[in-house]
Amino acid sequence: MSLQALTPPLKSATRIMMLWSPDWPITAALRELDLSAATPLALIDRGEVFACSPAARAEGVKRGLRVREAQARCTDLIVKHYDPDQDVRVFEPVIAVIEKIMPGVQLIRPGLCAIHAQGPSRYYGGEPKAASVLITTLASLGLTTARVGVADSPFAAEHAARATEVLEGAEKDPIWVVPPGESPQFLSTFPLDVLEEPKLAVLLRRLGIRTLGDFAALDACDIRNRFGVEGARAHRKASGLDHRSVVARKPPVELDVVVDFEPALVRIDQLAFAFRTAADRFVERLRATGLVCTALRVVMHSESGEVSDRLWRHPRWFDADDVLDRVRWQLQGGGLIEHGLQSGITRVHTIPATVEDLGDHADGLWGTGPEESIHHGLARVQSMLGHVAVLTAVVAGGRMLKDRRVFIPWGDSPTSHPTAAKSEQGIPWPGNVPGPAPATVFDEPLEVLVVDAAGRSVDVDARGMLTNAPALFTPPGTTTGQHAVQHWAGPWPINERWWDSSGRALNRFQLVDDTGAAWLLLLEDHRWWAEASYD
Template sequence: MNSSAARVLVVWLPDWPITAARRNLELPVDQPLALIHKGVVFACSSDARASGAQRGLAVREAQLRCPQLLVVAYDPQTDARAFEPVVASLEELVPGVRILRPGLCAIRARGPARFYGGEERAASTIHEAMAKADIAARLGIADSVFGAERAALKTSDSAPVSIVEPGTTRQFLASAPISTLDDSTLVPVLRRLGLHSLGDFAALDQVAVGARFGEAGLRAHARASATDRLSGAEHTPEADFGADVAFEPALDRVDQIAFGVRTASESMIDRLAEGGLVCTALRITVTSESGERRERSWSHPHHFSAADVVDRVRWQLQGSGGATAGPASPVERIELSPARVDASANHESGLWGTSLDERVHHALARLHSVLGHGAVSTPTLGGGRFLSERQVLVAWGDETPPSKRTLPWPGSIPPPAPATVFAEPRPADVRGSLGEPIDVDARGTTNSTPAWLSLDRSPALKISSWAGPWSVTQRWWDSETRRSAHRFQMIDSEGMAWLMILEDHEWAAEARYD
């Protein structure tokens, strides 16, 4: 790729979470402020940092260092909402703004540089315009997204623009410490391997990095070697594509409301299509005559059509009551807003027509519209220590809750995961070569080598190989709900692999590797 075509301009607003929180809470600018997330400081104001508070500190430690510190829970929604007007003002100057996170956005530098007569003039124009709007911005330009971000972070009030010359971004990043990658899982491993700078990491072979560290390692290697690029659809203000339908008088019949929403749905989808976009996630807000507002986000495995939007409105109004149910109070207003969009080129039909999974989706959507929301569910992975806890059912069309998507699996077994998980563990018996029962002591050590395996009282099969135990303890502090178990992987003489669990001195087969 031509380096000039890949140049990226990053706009950074220092301490943006603090700025957004102060605007939302109407706090004075001289009030030391810290935002707390998961019990530690997520962000703190400059005056709080001057007193010794910093990101990552426990709340008590931060308050000890800065007694005047005001502690507020971090709200990412407030952060994002407050950033929207800033992006709107930025889009009046340059097109194609990508939000990397609230307070940080990126733009392809080639267009603004041509329009304003060079990268430096483009950056200066943007900075001056933002300053007139009372927005303190810093800008960086480099050959990669990560490089431009690092350049912006190195700016100051007296020099708010930093430009890395074309072709030198990798050298610019090389001396930065490996902690710059900000990956709590990967960075400690790289340090133990003797890689202490981004240049050390970038010098490694990309194929070797992918084989050792997987996708996360490849992303980090691309940042270190200045090969990461902007991708995805540009940010587009939701107001440009959203639809708002008011009912006068308020309606209480689902079919009438759905009919009234149809035209607005078609208009929204058509305007997205004109912009070369499709909607892959939709937010629907229902306002009733009583003043109650109910909002729900819906996802789609491909993209929403106008009929899909109407179906989601109908399901949301019916709730879990089935096809005959309706809203609890007459509806005054329906608001439709694309929560996530993508380039339409990524969703074109294949050469031989629509795919099988899309036909399945249409069938399930029709079934869901008849039976009501929640009647059709799809399985997804959640967090938990035991396999049964990992299986989460999500209503068809709903997005998996973030808390379910991101929860870890502590005490997990090594990959690969078993293909078949039994709804109820199958009773089993594991014995040693002399017929003695196999057990595990408090230190996690087996009393003998597992030699024979019997499932559901069937004839015992010889164990050809095994691994474990992996001990799992849940709620150890509560004697009533405490649960402790030990997992083993075993292969019998017929070549079948099992995930076995020993709990309360009783064996069972939890899953099977098909």
């Protein structure tokens, strides 16, 4: 039964055009980094060369070499990490261009795509002409190395495209058209390795079968009985009858919203008003495709050519008001005056950076609990005071008590703050103050006075010893109200980032005065500061 499904009648009506761009990872990297094709470049995956440019290859660099070895062979080699996402990203505009001239494109993998040949060949007047149109279009994009193969099956077409490499001299042509029905003959001379079935290839070689032609000559039923489904599939490939057909992709919906302002807008309220309908459109378009946006990128261009680009996250998802708020905050946060910009804004571009399915974010029948009402309320306060005014806090590591609290704006994820992400509770931090934590830690240390019984200022000498015992203490904010020191301890030296010019060396003291108030004091550069108060 399944055999029947695998072997339909031996008629293949579909003609497939396959576009192949050799060395796509390298081409993509060169395009992304804006380098010339003659640059020696190697892409590294897990410490080994994954792909290299022709210039590097000429110097002896090849796939599988270790980085050091490759650098030794080619001293001006540029080494980059291989990023599979980059391949897809750079290939995307190529597909978009092909879709403009030919419908029904299927992306096989970055650098390789299949097109139904029938339509384009009729439109452009023949398969070779359609293929040369494709080559010319890609050349206009700067892709001069692209090759096209046309055959009866995707497998044959791909190998026809690859076979153009062997054409030399007068026959040199980036297009190879295998006439209809001749695909089996075309494939018959290829070695078994092109099937990419190493186990099967070894077995067949032992049976004395060396080319695809020999393999295709065997009876399909015998192959199916002896080698199972995998073998039958390979046999059909070798016979030029690929079971795969081209499934054209659906071009993705354009979700970005770009608004140009002419003349440029100079006031935030004007901009907010003008952008309101665009924000509505942005959210409505997402909703129509059944998506919600959870991370938003806002790019703003100003008249003087500045570009402000920022990624905003949302604990739930953006509605139109939220989008508008982010646009406003991005302008206000740039240190600009509240209602006037340095130069007018000419363009606002909103891009959904992360979209999720609407179904995962739908409200429950009775709402989604108290968190939702809290979020709504806090969003309101944020729209009054700005994004960074409403905060949550985590305790992080640090020698100074002020460094130990890290504020995270409501809606941002704690992991996006490096210091917060690293904070690990319970691990002792050098220079920690023992005992209960003070309730008040001053944002900026306040100046205080500590003197001994004779009224001389208390200091620490070069050996880290106290010059005289503290006896009188003047709390911050007052100049006259001296209190007698009842208990004290210190100095506890802190040497923060001694290797760095921005590092500081200071001494810490604890002190209780006669009113029972306890203080944490700092002595830095012969001056006394109150770091915290145990009030």
